[in-house]
Amino acid sequence: MRIIVVGLGLRAVSVLERLQAHMDEAEVVAYVDPKPHQIERLKNHEAIKPYDTLEEMLAGEKADLLFVSSPNHMHLEHIRLGLEAGIRMFAEKPVVISMEETMELAELLSKHGADQVLIGLVLRYAQHARDLRAAQAAGQIGDVVSIEANEHIAPYHGAFFMRDWRRYSKYSGGFMLEKCCHDLDIYNMVTGSRPTRVASFGGRKSFVPSNAPAKDADTQVYHVKESIWEAAEDPFLSDGDIVDHQTAILEYESGATMAFHTNINVPDEHRRFCVIGTKGMAEGDFVRGYLKVTDAHTRGTLVDEDYTKSIDRPGAHYGADDMMCQDLCAYLRGEMDSLPVSVVDALEAGVAALALDQARTTGQVVDLTSYWEKFDSFDLRGTAATTKKMESIQ
Template structure:
């Protein structure tokens, strides 16, 4: 397995390391990145061949997989180039950064095949999500009625967003898309459907000049996570246009509804969910590491998982990075028929995030009915939605 990569930053090197751990025969042979500051952390970095353009690299290397780890706004061009070259692609999330790009990629996938693009939408691979899906499949929750969920990140991480290139919507697609597309995908999975109407409110209240620490205060916490490209130093004087908090309400095609809240200045982090159904409820937290399922009629606890004791895997995202790479390797070897998440799932989660920002900025409810009709005209699922695939459990 010969891999080439466009983008050689922290995330790319981290995922490639886990891929190679599960597939020793995989070899990263070349890259395109004008500032590959993470190159030397890659285990065979001396042997990596550098190219100026993706086109040159694909024309001159015999490769089996293209890893797209470039900044978000470049993804569509890089995926398009890879598809036209006939190479299988692994793309980091979010796949694209706008509604128009979503439709353009949908058209490309209808031509080349959606199975040509694998995605790094990692949260479905976490044990929490697997066990939640299994509880649903066992009928412990029943029909999903409503969901309450959040993603609250610590100040060091929030400051990173305000210092990094991700602070610009033109590069990242916005905070909801960049950071919360994982979560929105999980709740598409849970409801077995997509948002049909959304509303949202938010802005920036924490990372503003009035809240900057006094000069004699230790501000190291705001610089724990390094930024390289397009970086700025002070998160409180950031020139970015992203928000630092957002509250959203979503109505799904299934009839379920959700209230979702995100904030990037929360000292005691959470990534919590409470899924309430006709037969029971599932409550859990990715950060705090638990899942509890309770029956409605008896109030008995039928699932009680403590992942802080049961999960011991290297990598980020609560062990999900390693689990994702293990599954990807099995899939690429032909040992696994399907993956828990598809590029179509990723695009649909992205549309939800983009619609929420549209609603926030317009101060109106956004109805996605006509958008989904156009999106579905490309027939990307072909009757094999990853959400409903047995292997996804």
């Protein structure tokens, strides 16, 4: 398994490191990145060949997989080149950064096949998500009626966003897309549908000059995560245009509704969800590591998982990075027929995030009905071999 990489930053190295741990035959042979980060963590890193452009690397290497982990605004062009070269790809989320790019990529995938692009929406691989899907499949929740969910991250992580290239929407696509596309994908999965109408409110109130620490204060907490490209020094004086808090409401094709909240200055972080159905309720927290399912009729506990005791895996995202790479290896070897998330799922989650920012900036409810009609005209579900068969990874 010969792998070439465009965008060899910390995220790419972290995933490739876990991939190599599960796949001895996985060999990173070349990369494009003017400033690779922590390449020494990869096997045989001294032999990995650098290229100046993706075109040169595609022409100069015989490879089995192209890993696309460049900054978000470069994804469309890099995926386009990969599709035209006929190489299988693994692309980090989010896939693209605008509604227009989404439709452009949908057209490309309709021509080349959606199964050519595997996607790094890692939250679907978490044990929490697997067990939540299993509870749904067992009928313990019934039809999903409403959801309350959030993603709250700690100040050290929030400061990273305000110092990193991700602070610019022109590069990241906005905070909701860059950080919360995982969550929006999970709730698309839970409802078995997509948002039809969305509204949103938010802005920037924490990482602003008036809240900057005193000059003699210890500010190390705001520099825990290193920024490599387009870095800024002070998160409170940042010139970025992303928000640091946002509240959203969504109505789905299934009729379910959700209230979602994100904030990047939460001292005791959590990533909670409460899924309320006609037969039961599932509540949990990816960060604090639990899942509880309660029967609506008897109020009896049907599932009570403490993942802080049961999950011991290396890597980030609550062990999901390692679980994703394990499944990717099995899929690439032909040992699995499908993966739990597809590039189509990722595009649909991205549209939800982009629509929420449109609603926030315009102050209007955004109706996605006509957009989905056009998106569905490309019949991407019919071209994708990677579908939502969660049963295959339970």
